[in-house]
Structure formats: C-alpha cells, structure tokens
Amino acid sequence: MASEKVIGIDLGTTNSCVAIVENGTPTVIPNRGGYKTTPSMVAVTEAGKRLVGHIAKRQAITNAENTVYAAKRLIGRKWHSAQVRNAIATSSYRTVEGPHNDVRIVLREKEYSVPEISAMVLQEMRVIAEDYLGEPIAKAVVTVPAYFNDNQRQATRDAGEIAGLEVIRIINEPTAAALSYGYGRNLEKTVAVYDFGGGTFDISILEIGQNGVFKVIATAGDTFLGGEDIDARVIDWLVQEFKKEHGIDLRQDRMALQRLKDAAEKAKCELSSVRETEVNLPFIISSGRNEALHLQKVITRPLLEQLSTDLVERTIDICRQTLADAELHTDEIEEVLLVGGMTRMPRIHLAVAEFFRREPSKGVHPDECVALGASIQGYALVDESQEMVLLDVTPHALGIVTQGGYFEVLIPQNTTVPTHRQKIFTTSRENQTAVKILVMQGEHELAEQNELLGEFVLTGLRRAPKGQVEIEVTFEINADGIVSVRAKDLDTGLEQSIQVTATSGLTRDEISNMMRNAGDHLLERRSSEEVEVAKQEAERLIGEIERLFPQVEQIVAQSDFGREAIEKARAVVDRAKIAVEKRDLASLKEQIEGLARTQRMFKGVVAKTL
Amino acid sequence: MAERSTLTNEAELEAARVMSSRESSPPAPSEGRGTLLTLVNGHVSSRPPNVPARLPLETRPDSSRGGSAPSARPMDPVSEIQDRLAMGDYTGALTVADRVPSSSGQYTEAVALGMHCRTILLQMHRAKVGSFDQVPFVLIERQQLRWLSLDHRAGFLLSLMDGRLSVQEVVDTANMPELEVLRVLYELLSQGVVALR
Numbered sequence: 086m087a088s089e090k091v092i093g094i095d096l097g098t099t100n101s102c103v104a105i106v107e108n109g110t111p112t113v114i115p116n117r118g119g120y121k122t123t124p125s126m127v128a129v130t131e132a133g134k135r136l137v138g139h140i141a142k143r144q145a146i147t148n149a150e151n152t153v154y155a156a157k158r159l160i161g162r163k164w165h166s167a168q169v170r171n172a173i174a175t176s177s178y179r180t181v182e183g184p185h186n187d188v189r190i191v192l193r194e195k196e197y198s199v200p201e202i203s204a205m206v207l208q209e210m211r212v213i214a215e216d217y218l219g220e221p222i223a224k225a226v227v228t229v230p231a232y233f234n235d236n237q238r239q240a241t242r243d244a245g246e247i248a249g250l251e252v253i254r255i256i257n258e259p260t261a262a263a264l265s266y267g268y269g270r271n272l273e274k275t276v277a278v279y280d281f282g283g284g285t286f287d288i289s290i291l292e293i294g295q296n297g298v299f300k301v302i303a304t305a306g307d308t309f310l311g312g313e314d315i316d317a318r319v320i321d322w323l324v325q326e327f328k329k330e331h332g333i334d335l336r337q338d339r340m341a342l343q344r345l346k347d348a349a350e351k352a353k354c355e356l357s358s359v360r361e362t363e364v365n366l367p368f369i370i371s372s373g374r375n376e377a378l379h380l381q382k383v384i385t386r387p388l389l390e391q392l393s394t395d396l397v398e399r400t401i402d403i404c405r406q407t408l409a410d411a412e413l414h415t416d417e418i419e420e421v422l423l424v425g426g427m428t429r430m431p432r433i434h435l436a437v438a439e440f441f442r443r444e445p446s447k448g449v450h451p452d453e454c455v456a457l458g459a460s461i462q463g464y465a466l467v468d469e470s471q472e473m474v475l476l477d478v479t480p481h482a483l484g485i486v487t488q489g490g491y492f493e494v495l496i497p498q499n500t501t502v503p504t505h506r507q508k509i510f511t512t513s514r515e516n517q518t519a520v521k522i523l524v525m526q527g528e529h530e531l532a533e534q535n536e537l538l539g540e541f542v543l544t545g546l547r548r549a550p551k552g553q554v555e556i557e558v559t560f561e562i563n564a565d566g567i568v569s570v571r572a573k574d575l576d577t578g579l580e581q582s583i584q585v586t587a588t589s590g591l592t593r594d595e596i597s598n599m600m601r602n603a604g605d606h607l608l609e610r611r612s613s614e615e616v617e618v619a620k621q622e623a624e625r626l627i628g629e630i631e632r633l634f635p636q637v638e639q640i641v642a643q644s645d646f647g648r649e650a651i652e653k654a655r656a657v658v659d660r661a662k663i664a665v666e667k668r669d670l671a672s673l674k675e676q677i678e679g680l681a682r683t684q685r686m687f688k689g690v691v692a693k694t695l
Numbered sequence: 696m697a698e699r700s701t702l703t704n705e706a707e708l709e710a711a712r713v714m715s716s717r718e719s720s721p722p723a724p725s726e727g728r729g730t731l732l733t734l735v736n737g738h739v740s741s742r743p744p745n746v747p748a749r750l751p752l753e754t755r756p757d758s759s760r761g762g763s764a765p766s767a768r769p770m771d772p773v774s775e776i777q778d779r780l781a782m783g784d785y786t787g788a789l790t791v792a793d794r795v796p797s798s799s800g801q802y803t804e805a806v807a808l809g810m811h812c813r814t815i816l817l818q819m820h821r822a823k824v825g826s827f828d829q830v831p832f833v834l835i836e837r838q839q840l841r842w843l844s845l846d847h848r849a850g851f852l853l854s855l856m857d858g859r860l861s862v863q864e865v866v867d868t869a870n871m872p873e874l875e876v877l878r879v880l881y882e883l884l885s886q887g888v889v890a891l892r
Contacts, residue, residue: 368850
C-alpha cells in the first residue's frame with residue numbers, strides 16, 4: 086500500500102482535472118459543484134476577491150480585463166517569443182515584461198507571474214482533493230504537453246511549489262492518456278493520441294513498450310485551436326441572426342456576450358448527443374426604445390458541423406503532416422485514443438476514424454484519462470510494491486551547434502535518465518584558439534529552430550590547422566534532471582563546463598514569496614470557511630432560541646424563578662448576533678457554547694411543562 | 696387630527712415599485728398563440744411575443760424615478776438630497792446625487808451624501824436578502840420567463856441564478872454594483888420569480 090497519497094493533475098489550457106488512486110482504482114475527484122473538471126481560469130473582482138474555476142469562467146467576459154485564461158500558453162516562455170506575442174494578441178488581460186525576460190500578468194494593478202497564476206489553479210485542484218479525502222495533500226504528478234521544453238516544465242514545477250505541492254514528476258499528457266489506457270494490460274502497441282481540448286489541439290504518436298517505456302515518437306499541434314474556436318463560430322452565427330432580426334449588435338454588450346458564450350458552449354455540448362437544441366436567452370438586451378429583446382434560436386447538428394468544418398479539417402491536416410514527418414503510415418497505428426471534450430463531437434469522431442481508417446478506442450474517458458494517468462504514475466512512485474510504470478526520459482534531444490548552424494544531437498529524445506554521452510569535435514578554422522559551445526534542446530536539424538539552454542567558451546586551444554584539434558564534449562543528465570556539459574581539449578587537457586538548470590523565469594526568493602502569499606490566501610480561505618460553518622451554527626441556535634423564547638417567557642411568568650435566566654439568555658443571543666455580524670471566529674466559537682447551553686436549558690424548561 | 700400615512704419609508708417605496716412592476720404589462724394573446732399562461736404563484740401574467748416589456752427594474756438614474764420634478768428654478772442638489780433623506784427616500788436621494796458630476800469638485804457634499812445613501816441602501820438590501828450563502832434559484836420555466844417585465848440586467852442576473860451559485864457568488868460574478876444586484880434580486884424574490892435555499 087502507498088504510504089502517502091499523491092494526486093495526479095491534468096493542468097489544462099482551458100480545464101483542469103485531479104485524480105487519485107484509491108484502493109488500487111484510479112478515480113477522478115469532483116469539485117464542490119460536482120463537476121469533474123474545473124476551468125483553468127483565475128479572476129480578481131473589483132472588490133479584490135480572487136475567483137478560480139467555474140466562478141471565474143462565469144464572469145470571464147463581463148470582467149475580461151481581470152480574468153486570466155489559457156495561462157498555459159505563456160508558462161515558461163520568454164516575453165519576446167513568437168508564442169507569447171501570439172498569445173498576447175488574443176488576450177483580453179494585460180501583460181507586461183517581467184524582470185527576467187518573462188511574462189507578467191496585470192490584474193487590478195497587481196502583477197503576477199505566470200507560474201503564480203497556474204499555482205492558483207493547482208491550489209484549487211489541491212483543495213478539491215483535500216476536501217474529498219479529508220486530509221492534507223503534499224505531492225502531485227502534473228502533466229504537460231509533450232512539446233514543453235525544460236523551462237516550461239520547470240515553470241510548471243514552480244507553479245506546483247507555489248501552490249504548496251511537491252511535483253514529484255512531470256509527465257507528458259499523451260503518455261498519461263496512454264498510461265490510463267494501458268494500465269494493467271501489459272500492451273505493446275503504437276498508438277495515436279488525438280487530443281482536441283478547449284484551447285489547443287495536439288496529436289502524438291506513442292510506442293507503448295514493455296517495462297514501462299512509453300516513447301513519444303512524434304508530436305505536433307496547434308496551441309490556438311480548440312473548442313473555444315467552435316464556440317466563437319456559434320456566437321458569430323447567433324450574433325448575425327439577432328442582428329438580422331433586430332438590427333442590434335449583441336457584441337456591444339458584455340452581459341449579452343457573456344450569456345452568448347455560456348449558451349454557445351452549452352449548445353455545442355448538447356449537440357454531441359442530440360440532433361438539435363434551442364438557445365433561449367430572454368431579456369438579452371434592451372432596444373433603443375427600452376424594449377427588452379429575447380434571443381431564441383434553434384441550432385441543429387448539421388449547422389454546427391457546417392460552422393466548424395474547416396477547424397476539424399485543420400486537425401486532420403496536422404495529423405497527416407505529423408505522420409508524414411515521422412515517416413509513419415496510418416496502417417502502423419494500432420490504436421487511436423481520443424482525448425479532450427471536443428472529441429465527443431460526432432463529426433470529429435468520424436473524421437478521426439476516416440483518417441486513421443479505424444474506429445477510435447472507447448477505452449479512455451476524454452476528459453479524465455490524462456489526470457487518471459498522472460494519478461497512476463503518482464501511485465507507482467510512492468508505492469514500493471508497484472512496478473515502475475513510466476521511466477523518466479528526456480522529453481527533447483540535447484546537443485550542440487556545429488558548423489553551418491546545424492544541431493548535433495548528443496542525447497536523443499526519450500533517452501532514459503540518468504545518462505551521459507560523449508562525442509569528439511574538431512576545430513573549424515585555421516589556428517583557432519577558442520571554441521564556443523552552444524547547448525541546445527530540440528529536434529530540428531537547424532540549430533536556430535531549437536531552444537538555447539546555455540553557452541560557454543573553451544579557450545587556450547593549441548594553434549593548428551582546422552580539424553586537427555580534438556575537443557571532447559560530454560553531456561550528463563543526473564537523476565534530478567540537471568544537465569551538465571563539459572568540453573575538453575584532448576591535447577592540453579584544458580576543460581570548461583556549464584551546468585544547465587531549467588528556469589521558469591523566477592528566482593528562489595520570488596518563489597518563496599509567492600509560496601507565502603499562496604499559503605496565506607489558502608489559510609484565509611480555510612479560515613473563512615470555518616467562520617462560515619460557525620456562523621451558520623450560531624444562526625441556527627439563535628433561531629431555535631428565539632423560537633422558544635415566547636414559550637419560556639410564558640412559563641417563567643407563571644413562577645417566581647427564572648426571570649434572570651431570561652435576561653441572561655437575551656444577552657447571550659445579543660452577543661452572538663454581534664459575533665455573527667463581525668464574523669469573528671474566536672468570538673463565534675465562544676458564543677456557540679453559550680447558545681448551546683441556553684438552547685438546552687430552554688428545551689428542558691419547555692419539556693418539563695409538557 | 697388624524698395622522699396621514701405617507702410612503703416615505705424606503706421599504707414601502709421599494710414595495711410600491713415591486714407592486715407596480717407586478718401589475719404591469721397585462722397579457723394580450725398574440726396571433727397564433729392564444730393560450731394564456733398561468734405561472735407559478737400567480738405572479739406572472741402572460742405576455743405575447745413581441746409585446747414590449749416594461750422595465751420596472753431599471754435602476755439607472757433617470758428623471759422619471761425619484762428624481763427631481765421639473766421646475767422653473769433648479770433646486771440645489773444638496774438641498775434636494777437632504778429633503779429626500781429627511782423623508783427616508785434614500786433611492787431618490789441617491790438618484791439626485793448620482794446626477795451630480797463627481798469630478799467637478801463643486802458638489803463634494805452631494806457626492807458624500809450619495810455615498811452615505813449607497814451605504815444605507817446596501818445595508819437595507821443586505822438585510823432584506825439575508826445570508827449571502829443562500830442559493831437563489833429560478834421558480835419559473837425558462838420558456839415562460841420572457842413574459843415577465845424585466846430588463847436585460849435582470850435577465851443577465853437571472854442567467855447567473857442557476858441553483859448553484861450563492862448570493863455572494865452572484866454578486867462576485869455579476870460585475871455590477873452590489874447595490875444593483877441586491878435590488879434586482881430582491882425584486883425578483885418579491886415577484887416570486889426566484890427563491891432562496
């Protein structure tokens with residue numbers, strides 16, 4: 086049995102999910118609202134209150150400037166990167182450049198780092214798990230897209246740390262999905278994981294081997310293609326129809342737009358199981374003559390399919406390209422796993438089946454399998470009786486830049502760690518006395534297409550014709566994933582080295598501060614919940630005592646005793662009301678004792694007379 | 696001399712507004728839809744499609760409500776606010792205060808009085824609604840909501856009252872002033888459109 090509990094978290098672009106292995110069975114934990122997924126959204130209200138999850142989503146349009154969504158598109162990325170530029174162009178919240186060339190998000194004039202925002206979502210998932218399990222949770226396995234580089238992975242780890250979680254392993258989302266599919270089945274298969282979520286699309290081809298090796302052999306996607314794009318098409322259609330009918334553009338009204346967004350998403354989901362649905366939004370807007378107008382439209386499945394044809398086609402194009410790049414044929418794919426809520430759409434299911442020429446597996450739950458896979462891995466990591474289900478592998482190839490701007494791989498992608506590799510290089514110029522080693526990560530043969538991790542210079546080389554001085558380069562990855570690179574002049578024995586540590590763009594001090602803030606916030610939230618429970622108990626007792634007052638007063642009036650007790654009871658109730666008003670926990674607890682005594686006494690007095 | 700009763704009390708004023716809205720917009724069967732609808736609590740009358748709804752829940756300051764009656768000589772806003780406060784008409788006083796340009800600096804007293812009115816009204820409405828932990832839920836079928844006399848803000852708030860969000864969460868997500876949310880909620884409660892649990 087596992088000595089401590091480890092949760093698995095699918096930290097998604099639009100939705101997140103948390104799971105745990107209970108009595109050997111992986112289980113998704115529902116949130117307080119009963120939903121098994123929670124929107125990865127964070128907002129700050131005008132009153133400065135932090136909202137996370139569904140409640141943040143419900144006000145995402147009416148409070149657009151202060152609501153963060155799809156923070157995952159920004160995590161661990163540099164401010165000047167093309168991906169950040171793209172993400173910012175489509176965001177309604179304000180972003181600024183951080184002190185370490187990272188991205189900061191501004192909410193109500195306060196700056197937050199991206200890991201800090203993701204930490205708020207992770208903290209919510211932790212709270213969901215803790216509420217369900219009734220005990221504190223300290224460890225988690227968190228999933229990330231297969232294409233995430235070391236910095237993005239480190240930023241995700243940092244987010245976990247800020248949320249008060251030790252992220253004991255980061256695993257790839259398609260790997261987690263495949264793990265959930267293959268758990269306990271000892272499979273050897275090549276599978277395609279088609280993941281069409283709310284904000285992103287990913288296709289990954291994996292080889293599931295024996296001994297826990299899940300190799301991602303190809304992965305690609307579009308970080309700006311998801312279910313929200315389909316919602317947007319439905320909204321466009323509804324807006325146009327309304328404009329045709331009333332001549333009013335609903336986009337001009339944020340309340341109307343918020344309702345349209347909620348309704349469009351709901352209609353889209355419903356159309357996965359029914360042929361048509363009605364969007365009914367009474368009092369959507371007031372006309373110029375102060376006339377309340379209603380929106381009522383029927384949307385059919387064929388209409389939805391027509392509105393989203395090109396989007397679905399784009400995902401298939403990406404699948405086609407990915408297989409071609411990996412020199413794979415659809416015949417070689419032995420199983421297709423559908424992940425992400427959008428794969429429930431019958432048209433998508435059909436398109437995938439047609440492309441891969443096989444019916445997708447029904448063995449995984451599209452919303453839950455990634456979190457379930459993460460929980461399985463978490464369970465295996467702490468339970469000694471379990472065989473290791475996943476080996477820790479390098480997500481991307483590591484190497485250096487060579488002449489012509491090419492990327493020379495020393496450690497290939499999916500190499501199990503710890504590991505070390507050596508290779509001998511020579512000088513490229515006559516009488517070259519120094520070489521610059523650029524350490525990179527990625528899969529592209531052109532160095533500029535990959536991620537620069539670090540650089541150093543080896544000097545003091547012997548003057549010699551080009552190609553004669555031999556330099557041995559060694560890459561080493563230790564068990565903690567830290568990469569060391571050493572270059573040694575084999576003639577002179579001179580050497581230089583560099584240690585590459587992935588960075589999220591945050592310093593240790595910053596992370597510590599953010600952890601304290603997140604911890605304080607959680608404490609405050611827990612305390613507020615405790616106050617709420619005490620307040621409700623006090624209010625219940627006050628109500629009960631006040632209900633009994635007339636009867637007790639009547640009984641006491643007929644005797645010479647007890648009048649003082651009535652006065653004391655009134656004083657107790659008055660003090661309790663003040664404590665309820667002030668929401669002071671210590672005072673509430675104290676007054677509850679007095680109220681309970683009074684209630685018992687009153688009940689006793691009434692019972693004696695019956 | 697017998698005392699004459701007046702509607703100077705805010706609760707009574709609010710009640711009068713609610714009653715006024717309840718009695719509004721009588722049903723007139725539309726073409727092709729002749730059946731009168733009988734709704735929950737008898738509070739909701741039928742309204743044919745395309746019949747303009749009155750907007751009794753309109754809370755934006757306007758001259759038609761609690762505001763200044765047109766007069767030849769415009770009254771000093773501070774005096775008008777104070778007169779209304781003396782009668783306990785906080786809504787009317789706030790309406791006047793809201794018309795004063797707050798940036799002018801000329802009417803700092805009116806602005807301060809407006810803030811005072813807002814605080815009092817907020818307290819009153821909080822007391823009327825009760826615990827913010829209660830969850831509002833709609834008592835009327837979605838299809839039938841359109842026969843009510845509501846405006847788009849009430850429509851928006853109704854869309855948030857899904858039986859899951861508490862009053863506090865509705866206030867948090869509405870992105871409207873809390874006073875406006877509570878006023879609309881109270882009116883919806885009074886009309887029997889929503890209830891709290």
